[in-house]
Amino acid sequence: MTIDSHAHLEMEAFDGDREAVIGRAAAAGLTAIITVGTTLPDCEKAVSLAGLYPLVHAAVGIHPHEVKGIDAGTYDALRILAGQAKVVAIGEIGLDFFYDLSPREIQLRRFAEQLDLADELDLPVIIHDREAHAETLAILRQRKGRLRGVLHCFSGDPAMARECIALGFHLSVAGPVTYRKADQLRAVAREIPAERLLIETDAPYLAPRPYRGKRNEPAYVVETARCLAEIRGMAVGELERMTEHNARRLFGLGGKKST
Secondary structure, X not given: OEEEEEEOOOOHHHOOOHHHHHHHHHHOOEEEEEEEOOOHHHHHHHHHXXXXXXXXXXXXXXXXXXXXXXXXXXXHHHHHHHOOOOEEEXXXXXXXXXXXXXOHHHHHHHHHHHHHHHHHHOOOEEEEEEXXXXXXXXXXXXXXXXXXXXXXXXXXXHHHHHHHHHOOEEEEEOHHHHOOOOHHHHHHHHHOOHHHEEEOOOEOXXXXXXXXXXXXXXXXXXHHHHHXXXXXXXXXXXXXXXXXXXXXXXXXXXXXXXX
């Protein structure tokens, strides 16, 4: 029993078999999936899916790749979506200085604006940070004590992990922790305080071993759980229950199992 704290069930990759994917997640023991919007149309689709499937919850936000397209109406639309049932966070928001698909100055401004929107709405945030560690931390430091949330698919070093924890954030670990060359990530994952650890798939991306190279899906989060349990020297069931509890607390999910 665990929660996939970050997937993208609304994406086209799942259009052909979405219901079967959700069924396999339930059969694997997942009690919830948070599907995370990256564009306004995908946020609308994520909210719709959350209404259709009891297992699914939604987050709404504009990914750094897409923030160059934000206009005056975008935030009004996000506010409306955020008020819908089963919307549990603002995300996926953040910075991506690897692909730079939106200009960096626009990414920085829109990230700050969306953090402020989460503060206004009293919702946790789901943060994307790729090759922008210093800039991400600088923006979060300015809002210390005002925000809660998670750095998804964490890729920073141990020092960054410690600062994120000190700022009140959770860290989420995805399939790359199972990859052979991911020694730094495994070292970080070993040290994350138990109460701040989440697990995710980022499906359809980043499938864990033994599914690497294939489309990822929420049921595969159990492979990440097995790897993390081994790294941390604990039983898989204990790791799953711990991360489920953390996700429920952070995102305000009910205590009963969804089906």
